[in-house]
Amino acid sequence: MILRKLLAIAVTLGLSAPVAAQEITVGGKGFTEQLILAEMTTRLLAANGFEVEKADGMGTTVVRQALESGAVDLYWEYTGTSLVTFNKVEERLSPEDTYERVKELDGAKGLVWLAPSSANNTYALAIRKDDPVTSGMTSLSDLAAAYDQGQEVLMATTAEFPRRDDGLLGLQETYGFEAGRANIRPMDGGLVFDALSGGNVSVAVVGATDGRIAAMDLQLLQDDKSFFPNYALVPVVRAEVLEANPQIGTLLEDLSGRLDDAVMQRLNGMVDVEGKSVEQVAETYLTEEGLL
Structure with missing residues (x-):
């Protein structure tokens, strides 16, 4: 945000300003898993040359509205949340069909669902x-x-x-x-x-x-009638942002492919049980994975 303002002032004054990459705003919800993901995404993009601003701690509806309006450029969402809450689909679908349906429905709204992780926070x-x-x-x-x-x-x-x-x-x-x-x-x-x-x-x-x-x-308790929708954890990016910055898709799909239930339980537990900071957990994981 500060960079944008400085560049705007420079243009107004007729000064030449260095060419800078588009600033990316990473959104996130207000619970542990989302705070970790927003922090990891921010650090990963920053390490790869992007100017990044983090805007986490939001409610589900608020962060979705922020994505659609362009106030944030990307965040991690759950397939079941988009299917049921945002797209009002009542049909019971398989995990694969759930992903394909929200990818199609949200794609019409200018939102791109990247490759899903194996983490299912249902x-x-x-x-x-x-x-x-x-x-x-x-x-x-x-x-x-x-x-x-x-x-x-x-x-x-x-x-x-x-x-x-x-x-x-x-x-x-x-x-x-x-x-x-x-x-x-x-x-x-x-x-x-x-x-x-x-x-x-x-x-x-x-x-x-x-x-x-x-x-x-x-x-x-086993969901023996398979009631709860699949809540696969997936990075979602505004289409125009991804088109201008295709590397974002590559970076986030690499990260997404490493996440499953066991990984997220471990990372969440490091914060909620061991008392480590979100920042410490994010940096430790990215370093362990060779992403920083």
Whole structure:
């Protein structure tokens, strides 16, 4: 931003200014995984000669609007979020078809979905292995049966999960149960693990790549009816930016190809469990991979 302003002043004053690469604004959402990805992307592009500005910490709808308006040039999005939230597709699709559909739909809006990673941060429901309330449960059908039998199974969710069609609303319809308002504990996403570990709830809605799953030795209930959409992690770039800077596609697809659930759980855990900074984790990973 500062560079743009200086160049504008130079032009206004009739001064000659050095030719500079277009400044790239990297967007991101406000949770750990997204903060890490935005930081890694910023450092990777900067190391390859781009002027980069980072604008992370945004909500899902805000960062998407910023991408469409050109306020940000790229960010990492999840295929399921684009399919359900932004494009309102209710059809249940395979992971491959989900990617192809959002690539097509968003392509018409001037947004390019690059090659997807193998990381799938879909919704998952986690339980403690030593909780008598959920003892013997292995699947979401088991959880549904417990609710149908009138058992009190308290569930910690993010604030938006109970209202989402790809969240509790659709989950109840697919599995044929009604949790009941008394059993649902909406809260900030960062608190669901504390609620579960403290025994205040018996089930928690989590992201499948969260580093605290392994650290807390939690069990994820199998989505045996394949309800939750695929949430593959993919870099999305404005078409005009990619056309002017094709190297961005090469760099981000290289990074994307290295990411899977295990990698993201490890990186997320370094921040959320080990207490390392996002900046430290991003630099360490890129260095380990030979990208810096």
